[in-house]
Structure formats: structure tokens, C-alpha cells
Amino acid sequence: MILTMDKICKSYYRGKNEVPVLHDICLSVNKGDYLAIMGPSGSGKSTLMNIIGCLDKPSSGVYRLEGEDIAARKDNALAELRNKYIGFIFQSFYLMPSMSALENVALPLMYAGVPKKERLERAKEALQGVGLADRMKFLPNQLSGGQCQRVAIARAMAGRPALLLADEPTGALDTASGDQIMDLFDEINAAGSTIIMITHEPSIAARAKTVCHIRDGRLSVPGEEVQ
Amino acid sequence: MLGNIHQAFQGVWHHKLRSFLTMLGIIIGIAAIITIVSTIKGTNDQIKENLIGSGNNVVVVSLHQGDYQMDLSDGQRPEDVSVISEETRQSLEALEGVSAVSLFRQRQWGAQVMYRGTEYNGYTLGVDEHYFPVYGYRLCYGRSFLPEDRSENRKVAVMDAQAVASLFPGENAVGKVLEIKGEPFTVIGVVERSSKFRPVIETMSDYYMYANESSGSVFLTEQGWEIVFSFDEPQNAAVKAESTDAMTTAGKTVADHLTAKQIRDAKNSNYSYKSADLLQQAEQLQSMSDSTNKLLIWIAGISLLVGGIGVMNIMLVSVSERTHEIGLKKALGAKRRRILGQFLTEASVLTSLGGLLGILGGIGLAKLLSSAMNTPTAISIPAIIVAAAFSILIGLIFGLLPAMKAARMNPIDALRRE
Numbered sequence: 110m111i112l113t114m115d116k117i118c119k120s121y122y123r124g125k126n127e128v129p130v131l132h133d134i135c136l137s138v139n140k141g142d143y144l145a146i147m148g149p150s151g152s153g154k155s156t157l158m159n160i161i162g163c164l165d166k167p168s169s170g171v172y173r174l175e176g177e178d179i180a181a182r183k184d185n186a187l188a189e190l191r192n193k194y195i196g197f198i199f200q201s202f203y204l205m206p207s208m209s210a211l212e213n214v215a216l217p218l219m220y221a222g223v224p225k226k227e228r229l230e231r232a233k234e235a236l237q238g239v240g241l242a243d244r245m246k247f248l249p250n251q252l253s254g255g256q257c258q259r260v261a262i263a264r265a266m267a268g269r270p271a272l273l274l275a276d277e278p279t280g281a282l283d284t285a286s287g288d289q290i291m292d293l294f295d296e297i298n299a300a301g302s303t304i305i306m307i308t309h310e311p312s313i314a315a316r317a318k319t320v321c322h323i324r325d326g327r328l329s330v331p332g333e334e335v336q
Numbered sequence: 337m338l339g340n341i342h343q344a345f346q347g348v349w350h351h352k353l354r355s356f357l358t359m360l361g362i363i364i365g366i367a368a369i370i371t372i373v374s375t376i377k378g379t380n381d382q383i384k385e386n387l388i389g390s391g392n393n394v395v396v397v398s399l400h401q402g403d404y405q406m407d408l409s410d411g412q413r414p415e416d417v418s419v420i421s422e423e424t425r426q427s428l429e430a431l432e433g434v435s436a437v438s439l440f441r442q443r444q445w446g447a448q449v450m451y452r453g454t455e456y457n458g459y460t461l462g463v464d465e466h467y468f469p470v471y472g473y474r475l476c477y478g479r480s481f482l483p484e485d486r487s488e489n490r491k492v493a494v495m496d497a498q499a500v501a502s503l504f505p506g507e508n509a510v511g512k513v514l515e516i517k518g519e520p521f522t523v524i525g526v527v528e529r530s531s532k533f534r535p536v537i538e539t540m541s542d543y544y545m546y547a548n549e550s551s552g553s554v555f556l557t558e559q560g561w562e563i564v565f566s567f568d569e570p571q572n573a574a575v576k577a578e579s580t581d582a583m584t585t586a587g588k589t590v591a592d593h594l595t596a597k598q599i600r601d602a603k604n605s606n607y608s609y610k611s612a613d614l615l616q617q618a619e620q621l622q623s624m625s626d627s628t629n630k631l632l633i634w635i636a637g638i639s640l641l642v643g644g645i646g647v648m649n650i651m652l653v654s655v656s657e658r659t660h661e662i663g664l665k666k667a668l669g670a671k672r673r674r675i676l677g678q679f680l681t682e683a684s685v686l687t688s689l690g691g692l693l694g695i696l697g698g699i700g701l702a703k704l705l706s707s708a709m710n711t712p713t714a715i716s717i718p719a720i721i722v723a724a725a726f727s728i729l730i731g732l733i734f735g736l737l738p739a740m741k742a743a744r745m746n747p748i749d750a751l752r753r754e
Contacts, residue, residue, distance in 0.1 A: 164667060164748045184744075185671045192669020203664045203751070207346060219339075220669040264668075 110176075111271050111303050112161065113137045117170035119156055130156045132326045134170070138272070143298040144305045145317035146328070153326040155276070158307045162195055162274050163187045175271050192220050196265025200277035202257045204249040204264075210236060211245040214264045221268060228267075235263040239293060255286030262293060266302070273297070275306040279313055291316045340678050344685035347654070355686060358650040361643020362690030362730065363697060366723050368636035370698025371705065373719040376629045378702075378712035392472045393580050395587035397594060398572040400610045408569055409443055414607055416600040417570045424597060425464075428573065431589050433582035438466035439571040441561055449554055450515040451503050458499050459553040460516070462561025468527065470576045478510040478525030481557050485524075489559045493521040497528045498552030514554065517564040521556065570598065575611070587611025640726075643690065644734040651683050651738035662742050663750025672743040679742050683735025684728045691727025695720055 117134040120127050130153045138144060148154040159165035160172060163179055164187075172179050175194055182190065191197075196217075204213045211232050218228035236245055239259040249257055258278060265273055278294070279287035291313065298304050298318075306317060314320045321330045348355040399406040399417060406414065420439055428437045440463040447460035461467075468480060476497060485492050493514055500509045512523045556564075573594065577586035594609040595602050602608070655662070662675055699715055706713040 159748050162667070164751075185673075188666060188669050188671050191667060197667055199751075203660065205661065205664070207343070207350075216665075217668040220665075220671070220674065268669075 111138050111140055111142075111174070113171075113173045114161075115171045117160060117167045117172055119153075119160065119165070119168050130326050131160075131167070134328045136321075136328060136330060138303060138305065140271075140303055141298070141301060142303050142305075143294070143318040145314035145320045146305065146307045146323055147309060147311070147314045147320060148323035149309060152323045154307050154309075154323050157323060157328070158274065158276055158305075161272075161305060162197060163190045188220075192217055192268065194271045196268060196270040196273045198258070198261050198265050198273060198275035198278050200280040202249070202254075202261045202281070204257055204260060206249055209246050209248055210241060210252065210260045210263075213249070213260055214267050217264060217268045232263070232267055235267040236260070238266060239263045253286070254282050255289055258282060258286070258290050259293065262290070262297070266297070271303065273302055273304045275304065277308055278306060279308075279310070287313070340681040341685060343678070344682040347682055348686060348689065354650065355689075358646050358686060359643075359690030359693065361639060361646045362687050362727055363643075363694040365636055365639035365643050366691050366694025366727055367697035367701055368639060369633055370695055370715075370719060370723055371701045372629055372632045372636060373716050374698070374702035374713040375705065375711060377714040377716045377719075378706065381714050382712040392470075393577040393583050394471055395575045395577060395583050395590075395611050396572060397575055397587055397591045397609050397611045399570050400608050401606055405610075406607075408441075408566075409445055409447075413566055413569055416605050417607055418598050418600075419568055420571050420573070420594065420598060424594075425466075425573075428575070428590050428593060431586070431593065433578050433586035434575055434590060435578045436466060436470050436576040437590065438470040438574040438576075439464050439558075440467055440574060441558075441565070441569055441571050443565070447554075448517045451512065454503065456499065456503055456514075456554065458502065460556070461553055462556045462558050462565070464558055467555070467574065470574050471529065473527040473529060476526040476528055477508075478523070480525050480527065481555075486557050486559050489563065490557075491519060491521045491560055491563065492524045492557070493560070494525045494527055494555040495523055496552045496555075497526060499554050500526055500552070502552060516556075519564050521560065527555075573609075584611075640730060644687070644730045647683055647687055647731065648734040648737060650686075651679060651735050652741065654682070655679065655738045655742045658742075659745070659750045659753050662745050663747045663753075666745065666747035667751060675745075676739045676743040679739035680732055680735045683739065684731030687731030687734075688724065688728045691724050691730075694727070695723055698723075 114134050114136040117131060117136075118129070119131040120129040122128070134157065146154055146157065156165065160167050163174065163182075166179065166182075166187075174190060177190065179187065179190065204210075205216065208216070211229065214232035214235050215228045218231060219225075223231070233242075233245065236242060239262050241256060241259055241263065244252060244256060244260075247256075249260070252260065258281075262273075262278075265275075275294070279290055282290065294304060294306070295316065304317070306313070308314050319331060321328055323329075399414065401414070425437050425439055428434060440461050442462075443460045444458075447456075449456040449460055465481065465483075465486070467473075473496075478494075480494060481492070484490070493516075495503075495509055500507075503509075503514075504512060509523045509526050514521045514523060573590055575586055575590045577583040588611055591609040591611045595607075598609070599605050599607050665675060702713040702715065705711060
């Protein structure tokens with residue numbers, strides 16, 4: 110079991126008004142799963158992704174990532190958890206524009222305290238894994254959108270995280286590049302990595318093994334009864 | 337850390353104009369401080385050099401009443417003090433650290449030296465034959481005193497170049513007749529200090545004289561002096577020490593010796609011989625110029641404060657420009673300390689570059705000032721080190737607030753913000 114969520118609720122305060130966003134989310138993800146979470150905008154899927162990614166904490170409920178309860182963790186400890194267990198893939202890549210592809214991929218390894226020589230070695234492997242061995246010294250603005258997203262995937266993979274968390278990974282790409290990225294996801298998943306993908310495109314979601322829907326803050330998981 | 341510094345330099349280079357404008361306050365502040373400190377140090381070095389003498393190591397030992405140098409211009413004569421004899425002078429020369437001793441009498445005011453109705457306002461001295469060699473005077477033209485001038489009580493005078501310039505500028509002084517207390521004295525020669533054209537400065541009052549504009553000296557023989565002033569007036573001693581380091585002790589030894597020998601009942605007397613402790617005087621003068629200039633340093637410090645605020649401002653701009661970068665780094669696992677370090681490094685790279693430019697600018701300005709206004713400057717290495725350290729410190733202090741703002745950013749907000 111990579112993660113378990115038990116009755117996760119999240120609400121925000123707008124002034125004094127409590128605005129509930131997530132209601133009693135229960136979810137468990139096993140190693141090797143490939144999960145898509147679908148929902149329209151405003152459904153709470155970004156909030157859910159933030160909680161899964163340890164960028165935010167639930168208002169109530171228990172979230173365990175690799176067995177660790179995140180409730181008691183503060184800013185720095187959460188950063189450590191993210192670094193160790195989660196590989197983020199964002200819609201608009203978020204690569205450091207002044208760094209080469211290799212340096213971008215090595216960045217999270219630096220935060221993990223991996224020595225320079227080793228982290229460059231591992232970054233190189235990760236880039237080879239996404240088929241960019243010949244683009245290591247390129248800056249992000251010298252790469253196409255699809256290549257940038259592959260660099261971002263290499264960055265997410267470099268730390269060998271328990272979970273890859275992708276937020277609209279093809280949202281900024283044309284169909285052809287998007288398909289290549291999805292093919293890459295298939296490969297990665299086939300090699301044993303766990304993936305959670307958030308998207309609002311049914312064709313993209315269909316590539317996952319499991320598709321969950323989120324609507325008005327409630328998550329429905331196939332095979333389980335809708336509460 | 338090295339990566340941070342590298343990245344900070346890249347950032348500074350990327351925004352060249354902005355970085356330069358931000359640094360300007362620091363540059364101006366540091367440059368001003370370096371200039372001021374260099375000028376202070378230059379002045380101090382010059383004061384010291386002037387007071388200690390231009391290499392001839394002469395200390396003046398003079399008669400004091402209490403703490404003050406005796407002023408004999410009103411003709412009063414201290415009864416307990418006797419005139420120093422030639423044997424005593426020779427015994428002084430045998431003292432440790434002393435290489436030569438000259439005896440002389442001196443008036444600064446009230447000497448009544450006139451030339452065609454104009455009163456001369458410099459020093460008038462009655463000197464023995466050792467005076468010129470001890471002080472290192474050389475003849476410019478005419479002649480110096482001869483033994484006959486002394487043995488025949490001739491009324492002759494030697495002047496230095498400054499005295500000539502103030503009494504009869506541009507003219508040949510030899511043959512001119514000065515009137516001293518109504519007695520005619522013929523000028524026979526003009527002398528100057530052989531060691532370059534440096535002002536003759538041995539005491540505090542000399543220094544102030546020089547500050548106003550030195551008006552020079554008129555020299556008479558001892559015998560000539562005795563014709564117009566009192567003959568039994570106690571002399572001063574000009575003591576030439578064997579080395580600069582020996583000056584203070586040689587002066588003190590001679591003073592003690594003279595006090596013991598020349599003053600009746602020396603222990604209970606109000607009179608004593610004292611040497612002008614030149615090093616101490618130099619320090620007094622230096623501390624005076626220091627205190628005025630310290631004020632200037634504080635004023636320049638305000639520029640640093642303003643510069644620091646400018647740095648803080650631009651760092652805040654930099655933090656909000658790079659919200660996404662901060663958000664991403666935090667999402668990837670960067671801890672607060674790392675983000676803090678990154679922005680602190682950037683701020684201190686900015687200010688230390690500013691400090692470096694300021695130091696270079698300050699040195700340049702000091703050199704420019706010294707050549708344009710003919711003031712002495714000396715570059716102070718400790719001041720440069722302190723300035724460099726201080727400019728880094730400014731970066732750390734004024735970078736702290738923006739860096740903390742960055743470090744505390746919530747990664748979700750930072751990533752989401754457009």
C-alpha cells in the first residue's frame with residue numbers, strides 16, 4: 110500500500126464562512142497502480158492533488174503516505190516527504206529556465222543530499238530513460254514542449270519516488286506530443302512505477318488502469334460503492 | 337553554497353542595469369568612507385612625519401614653568417635657572433642616544449624685528465655654532481656665521497627663505513639691514529633646511545604656525561642676541577638623537593639632566609626642563625582630526641543605510657518575480673533554510689559587488705582628491721577589509737526580510753500565482 114486516505118475532508122475559509130471543498134474522501138493506492146482522477150474544474154481535484162502531494166494538509170481525516178501520517182508534519186518535514194516519496198509532473202513543466210536539462214533533473218537529488226557526482230550520474234540515467242540522452246546540455250527554451258515535459262518526467266523519476274503525481278501532464282501539449290507522453294507513462298507504469306494522474310480529458314484518462322471521478326468534492330472509485 | 341553564489345552572479349548579470357542601480361547606494365557609501373578614511377590616514381601620516389621631523393631626529397628641550405613652556409618675551413628671567421655652560425653642553429652630548437646638542441634662545445612674539453617700518457612676525461633665534469649642523473640647514477646664498485662674528489660681537493643676521501619671502505620677497509637679502517630693538521643688524525646670508533623643502537615643525541605651536549603659513553626664522557649669534565635681549569637668559573637645547581626611535585628617550589634624558597643641573601633646588605622648584613614628546617603630540621593632533629572625520633564617516637554610513645534599503649526593495653521584487661521558482665523548489669523538496677540561503681547569498685553578492693566597486697571608486701577618488709587639492713592620502717588596508725566585510729553584512733541584514741518572505745512561502749500559492 111503506497112497511500113491510504115480515510116475520510117479526508119478539506120475546507121477553506123473565505124472570511125468567516127467555511128467553504129467545504131472535499132468530503133470524506135477514501136482512497137487507497139497500491140504499488141504499480143495507474144490511476145486517473147477526472148473531474149470538471151471546481152470539483153476539488155486540484156485540492157485533492159495538493160493533499161496527495163503533501164503540498165497541503167487535510168482539515169480532517171487520516172492520510173498515510175508509505176505508512177507515514179502527514180498530519181503532524183510541518184513545512185520542512187513535508188518538504189522532506191515530498192522529496193522522498195513524490196515525483197511531481199506539472200501541466201506547464203516548471204523547469205528552471207537558467208539550468209540545463211541535466212541540472213533540472215538533478216535538482217531534487219540535491220535537496221535529498223545526494224553528492225554531486227552521483228546525482229549527475231542518476232540524472233543522466235533518468236534522461237536516458239525518457240529518450241533525451243542527446244539533449245542533456247540543452248536549456249529548456251531550446252527544447253520543444255514535449256521534450257520539456259519529458260525532462261520534467263525524468264526529474265520526477267530521478268529520486269525514485271514511490272509515487273508519480275501528474276497534474277494535466279498533456280494540457281500544454283499538442284496531440285502528437287501528448288500521445289508520446291502518454292506512451293511514456295505506459296512504459297513507466299509497466300516498469301513498476303505507481304502513477305496518479307489528474308485530468309479533465311476523457312481520452313487521456315482512458316489510458317490509465319483505473320479512472321476515478323470527482324464531483325462536488327466527492328470521489329467515486331470504481332468497484333466501490335458510491336457513498 | 338558555491339552553486340548559490342554562481343546562480344546569484346548569473347542573476348546579477350542578467351539584470352545588469354537594475355543590479356547596478358541597486359548597488360549604487362552601497363557603492364557611493366563605501367566609496368565615501370574609503371575616501372574619508374584615506375584622507376584621515378594621509379593627514380595623520382603627514383602630521384606624524386612633520387612633527388617628528390624630516391629625518392633629522394631633533395628634539396627640543398625647553399624650560400617649563402609648571403606645565404607650560406616659559407615665555408620670556410616680557411623680559412622676565414627665572415632667577416633659579418642658570419645659563420647652560422659649554423662644559424654642560426659637551427656633557428649632554430656624551431649621554432646615551434644623543435649625537436649632538438645645540439643651545440639656542442628663541443622669541444616668537446615681541447622680538448621687535450623691523451625692516452623699513454614693517455614688523456616681522458616670525459621666529460627670532462640666538463644660536464650657537466652647532467645649531468645649523470644639528471638641524472641640517474644649508475646655505476642658499478651669502479655666508480653663514482664665522483667665528484669672528486661671534487668673537488667680535490658683530491651685529492649680523494642669517495635668515496631662512498620663508499623670512500626672506502615675508503620681509504623682502506623676490507629681493508636679494510644679503511646686505512639688507514634689519515632693526516632689532518632699535519639695533520641695526522646686517523643680513524649676511526640665507527639658509528634653508530637641507531632635507532627637501534619641508535616646513536620646520538617641531539612643536540604644536542610650530543604646527544599651527546605652519547597651518548597658517550610659516551613665516552620663517554631670523555637667526556642671530558648668541559653674542560648678537562645678548563646685545564639686544566638679556567644675556568643671562570637660559571637657553572633651550574636642540575638635541576639630535578642617534579635615531580628616530582631614540583628621540584623620546586634622548587629628549588627625556590637631556591631634560592632630566594638639565595633640570596638637575598641648571599635649576600636651583602630642582603625638587604621643589606616650579607621650573608623644569610621638558611622635552612617635546614613628539615609622538616604624543618602627533619597622537620593628540622591625530623585624535624583631533626579623527627574626531628571631526630568620524631562624523632563624516634557616520635554621514636557616509638547613512639548612504640549605506642539607504643543603499644541597504646534599496647537592496648531590500650529590489651530583493652523583494654526579485655522574490656515576487658520568482659514566486660514560481662520558489663514554489664517549484666519547495667515542491668521538489670527544498671527546505672526553508674535552502675531558500676533562505678539562496679536569497680541571502682544573492683543579496684550579499686549584490687552588496688559585496690557594490691562594496692568592491694565602492695572600494696575601487698574610493699581609492700580612485702582619494703587619489704584624484706590628493707592630486708587635485710594637494711592633500712595627502714594613504715590607502716588603509718584595514719579600512720578596505722572592514723568595508724568589504726561590512727558590505728557583505730549589509731547584504732545579509734537587508735536581504736534577511738525578503739529571504740524570509742521567500743522561505744516561508746506556501747508552495748501551493750507560489751505555484752498557482754500567475
